[in-house]
Amino acid sequence: MIESGQTGSRHAGQDPSLAGLDTLDIAALIYRIDAGVPLLIASNDSAMSQLNLGKRFPMADPWQWLDAQLQPASGVDHPALQTGPAAEDRQWRCYHIRQHRQPLRALQLKVTPLDGGHASEKRVLVAISDITDVDSVSTQLPQSFSQLRRLIGTLPMGACIIDVEGYLRLANPAFCAFFGYTESELLNAHFRKILPSAQYEEATLRHQASFSRGNAQRRAVDVKLRDGKLRTVIVEDMICHKDDGQPLRVVFLVDITERRNFERRLEEKNRRLEYLATRDELTGLHNRRFGLELLEQSVERSQRYGERVSVAMLDIDHFKTINDTYGHAVGDTVLQEFSQHLDQALRTSDTLIRWGGEEFLLILPGIDRFAAQRTIDRLLHALRQQRLSTASLSVSFSAGVGEHRQESTDQLLEAVDSALYQAKSAGRNCVAIAPLYAGAREDESRPCSST
Numbered sequence: 001m002i003e004s005g006q007t008g009s010r011h012a013g014q015d016p017s018l019a020g021l022d023t024l025d026i027a028a029l030i031y032r033i034d035a036g037v038p039l040l041i042a043s044n045d046s047a048m049s050q051l052n053l054g055k056r057f058p059m060a061d062p063w064q065w066l067d068a069q070l071q072p073a074s075g076v077d078h079p080a081l082q083t084g085p086a087a088e089d090r091q092w093r094c095y096h097i098r099q100h101r102q103p104l105r106a107l108q109l110k111v112t113p114l115d116g117g118h119a120s121e122k123r124v125l126v127a128i129s130d131i132t133d134v135d136s137v138s139t140q141l142p143q144s145f146s147q148l149r150r151l152i153g154t155l156p157m158g159a160c161i162i163d164v165e166g167y168l169r170l171a172n173p174a175f176c177a178f179f180g181y182t183e184s185e186l187l188n189a190h191f192r193k194i195l196p197s198a199q200y201e202e203a204t205l206r207h208q209a210s211f212s213r214g215n216a217q218r219r220a221v222d223v224k225l226r227d228g229k230l231r232t233v234i235v236e237d238m239i240c241h242k243d244d245g246q247p248l249r250v251v252f253l254v255d256i257t258e259r260r261n262f263e264r265r266l267e268e269k270n271r272r273l274e275y276l277a278t279r280d281e282l283t284g285l286h287n288r289r290f291g292l293e294l295l296e297q298s299v300e301r302s303q304r305y306g307e308r309v310s311v312a313m314l315d316i317d318h319f320k321t322i323n324d325t326y327g328h329a330v331g332d333t334v335l336q337e338f339s340q341h342l343d344q345a346l347r348t349s350d351t352l353i354r355w356g357g358e359e360f361l362l363i364l365p366g367i368d369r370f371a372a373q374r375t376i377d378r379l380l381h382a383l384r385q386q387r388l389s390t391a392s393l394s395v396s397f398s399a400g401v402g403e404h405r406q407e408s409t410d411q412l413l414e415a416v417d418s419a420l421y422q423a424k425s426a427g428r429n430c431v432a433i434a435p436l437y438a439g440a441r442e443d444e445s446r447p448c449s450s451t
């Protein structure tokens with residue numbers, strides 16, 4: 001099937017999503033979707049050698065895509081655009097490519113959206129399985145049934161023949177070896193023998209439909225080996241006729257389990273990377289890196305639309321004593337429960353960010369610094385009613401709050417930090433307001449409000 005080129009290197013931006021695909025012999029491409037137009041931005045070695053790709057990315061496809069029925073698949077029908085939340089959008093699909101001076105090739109594709117990129121930059125990974133061999137076998141099957149039996153017997157890929165009632169009338173050596181049965185154990189057995197029970201009904205309906213439809217069908221199916229293990233195969237089937245006119249179904253299999261598992265791991269890894277890129281692992285709140293982006297967006301909105309935005313830095317009081325007295329694990333639980341209580345008490349438009357250690361940044365859009373101070377006082381008061389962790393601890397925090405005017409985020413954070421320092425110096429368990437950036441009259445720093 002797929003011929004791998006030289007392995008090891010990756011191309012075009014060294015995209016980590018391609019790592020490992022060469023060793024699994026999976027050809028893969030990455031497209032970036034720019035305003036609905038797919039642009040090829042990376043490829044692994046296998047895809048480069050199979051598809052005769054140059055090394056200059058980004059590039060438009062140097063070939064023509066055709067769908068399973070050999071109709072042009074360009075524009076909105078381009079395979080890289082066929083992604084969606086529905087399960088069938090993540091299935092392997094059949095396409096063909098026409099390349100300059102090359103024979104038509106049949107490919108099985110699976111398109112997986114890649115997360116973690118910039119929001120405006122949608123990227124998809126297209127895993128490719130070359131099924132030209134299967135295609136050429138199934139389209140050039142001999143007319144005579146005895147010739148067909150002989151041909152199937154010599155094929156290196158798993159193949160079998162099933163009658164209308166669903167009984168196996170032939171299983172070639174590759175098919176028997178794959179499922180772990182001897183030929184005699186499979187001959188005259190019903191095809192249910194090689195399926196997990198959950199698939200019986202659907203497989204029976206498909207089996208019946210394949211005789212009435214008569215066209216070749218290709219899809220990914222879970223099958224069950226003799227030892228009970230499940231594998232995923234791509235099934236291609238077609239109807240032929242015995243010399244007496246009796247219809248039979250010829251089925252070819254390609255095992256894609258490793259590829260599918262790899263893709264699942266890749267999807268999981270992408271989800272995890274996306275989570276880690278924006279979230280703090282301990283508390284589940286937004287992390288500092290992402291929080292800074294959110295702060296910059298809020299500040300930008302405030303500048304552009306004149307929206308008020310207040311910002312507060314909260315720091316748990318005497319947290320070191322909690323760690324020292326009850327241990328780090330209790331300290332961690334306090335941080336988690338503290339985050340939950342505060343997050344639940346805030347409006348959905350407010351954002352709580354774990355800034356680091358026992359420090360939290362709070363973005364409060366739409367309110368001035370005095371309203372922000374009242375909000376934080378309310379949080380402090382509510383927190384006092386809580387007992388945190390198994391040690392049933394009462395915890396307070398100090399906070400510095402500021403309101404954005406024309407200053408940069410760094411200047412705003414600096415001002416809020418100084419106010420926090422002031423609140424700590426004033427005895428903790430209180431909120432101090434930072435002076436406004438540009439000299440308004442109310443600029444004076446206010447004394448600490450205490451709950």
Ligand SMILES: Nc1nc2c(ncn2[C@@H]2O[C@H](COP(=O)(O)OP(=O)(O)OP(=O)(O)O)[C@@H](O)[C@H]2O)c(=O)[nH]1
Nearest residue numbers: 315316317318319320321323328329331332357358
């Ligand atoms: N358990 C736990 N402790 C942490 C974590 N991150 C930071 N810390 C601890 O938080 C403590 C912060 O101590 P300090 O900066 O002295 O502050 P504090 O004891 O709260 O004193 P004040 O802020 O002045 O009230 C240090 O002991 C850190 O080790 C964490 O993720 N988990």
